[in-house]
Amino acid sequence: MDLSYAIRQGRHISGVILFVYVLSHLINHSLGIISIAAMEQGRDVFLFFWRSIPGTFLLYGSLSLHFILAVLAIITKRKFTFKKIEIFQISFGFLMPFFLIIHIFETRYAYEFLNMEDKYIMLVANYWTYAKDKFGIPGLFHPIILIMFAWIHGIIGILKAFKHKSWFGKIKNYFSFFSFAVPFFAIAGYLVSGAAVITEKKFNSQKLNARAFCDNGYCTQGYSDYVRLAGEVENWYVLVFFTMFFAFIMSVTFRKSFASIKIEYPNKKIVISGLGTTILETSQDNGIPHASICGGNARCSTCRIKVTSDLNDLPRYTEIEYNLIRKLSFSKDIRLACQLRPTKNISVIPLTPVRSTILGIRDTSRIEEFSGIEKELVVVFIDLRGFTSIAEKKLPYDTIYILNKYFEVAGDSIEENKGRIDKFIGDGIMAIFDRSNNIKENSLDALKAATVLSTKLKDLNVVLKDELEKPLEIGIGIHKGKSVSGMVGYGKNYSETAIGDVVNVASRLESSCKDLKCQLVASKDVMIAAGLSSSLFSSAKINVKGRKGKVNVYTIKDASKINMI
Incomplete structure (x- = not known):
């Protein structure tokens, strides 16, 4: 199986599982609009599965796999340029752990290893009364930031995975409403419940607020350990992040430095491509209009090309390309530009026109209309x-x-x-x-x-x-x-x-x-x-x-x- 396809499929499957988890978690948050008691009752249902053995394996297995495959996807990327939507998705995805790590430690870790019942009343009080973290961000905003980062990252992933499905068009309007309603009600639930907790006469911040209690020098060894461990994990994450970034820069630079494959387009236009780069990526890198409705994910055939050079010089089909070409009964000289990574010089003709080639301009904002x-x-x-x-x-x-x-x-x-x-x-x-x-x-x-x-x-x-x-x-x-x-x-x-x-x-x-x-x-x-x-x-x-x-x-x-x- 092609590595990039396997990475993409793994990210999709693990991403859907994590999206379901986040969705159920935010629905639980939204119950705060009713009361803290409603949140706690919803939490019992929520944790019944996600803290079971299968649920734990599914959640943390998906989280680990999704993170590893995301890092691999960045490192194996063959160009420096990103689409705007990719920049948002990647940024939110890699910023999320700075808020997620401490959240995991003060919930699941504290529950499993410190015998601390991580109820909503304690967590909400914790965030509302904790002054600022090491980045200077007030604790009150931590859940809101985490909700928005996780939700936007997930929604972008769902759109990329399913927007080209025929059934998605039927639910597009409902999905748009759903995309805005879920985080709105979740944040509203958090704010309403927080206001209720801190105005409660029986509220005692020192009893409920573990982090604030630690900062004042009165915490137990257990609390001290989890705060210290969370900080160490964050430091390791920063190291992984910069290592990944450095590896990405070196990988793209290496490929560009050793680019030696000549790709000839119509009108004798010749560009130089690096080993392992697809024809579609080469077109995009060099400003050559090339249709690709599905974004280069082999879900359509609009990027198809006719190879006019020696067919014996072509690499073998990837599994996903072979299945699509067999389904559409293409001849041997027709290949998918998003899947073909030439190893030798090649001459090609893009077969599907786009707006820029039709009207002689470079605006490709309406590619779908012309493809x-x-x-x-x-x-x-x-x-x-x-x-x-x-x-x-x-x-x-x-x-x-x-x-x-x-x-x-x-x-x-x-x-x-x-x-x-x-x-x-x-x-x-x-x-x-x-x-x-x-x-x-x-x-x-x-x-x-x-x-x-x-x-x-x-x-x-x-x-x-x-x-x-x-x-x-x-x-x-x-x-x-x-x-x-x-x-x-x-x-x-x-x-x-x-x-x-x-x-x-x-x-x-x-x-x-x-x-x-x-x-x-x-x-x-x-x-x-x-x-x-x-x-x-x-x-x-x-x-x-x-x-x-x-x-x-x-x-x-x-x-x-x-x-x-």
């Missing part, structure tokens, strides 16, 4: 029936007038219901409903748009009755599913669109309206997602070109009569 991103959405096709025969009998200016009035009605109906027009196809329209991360809302919005359009078309026919021999008629097809959305086009003419089976099916459903003698054909998937009762509509099964099997649909003769309640 494509998978999402679940609702597609609507609308076609004006028999308009060709109408146009044949009208002057060109009159035809344009009628067509624009129809487009105005259709466009308003779509946009009023949170949709967007993707493109005009003659007298037809393709619309997309993807504003919400909830597919139910998008499905309902699409059906509402069809209902509103049908109603407004009746009004338009009244307005145009003197211009038309017969009323305008439309066919509407609606389907939901996964699609790849991105910017497509040529030269300076680019627009966002969706591509995939969902588009094909929606188009075919619209075409079937004529044969089924109805105004709207919606797939069963859309109706189920919208939560509408199927008993209200006629059902059918139709063949869709390019698809195996029939598609279950519902037909509506007059879309204006759909009851959305």
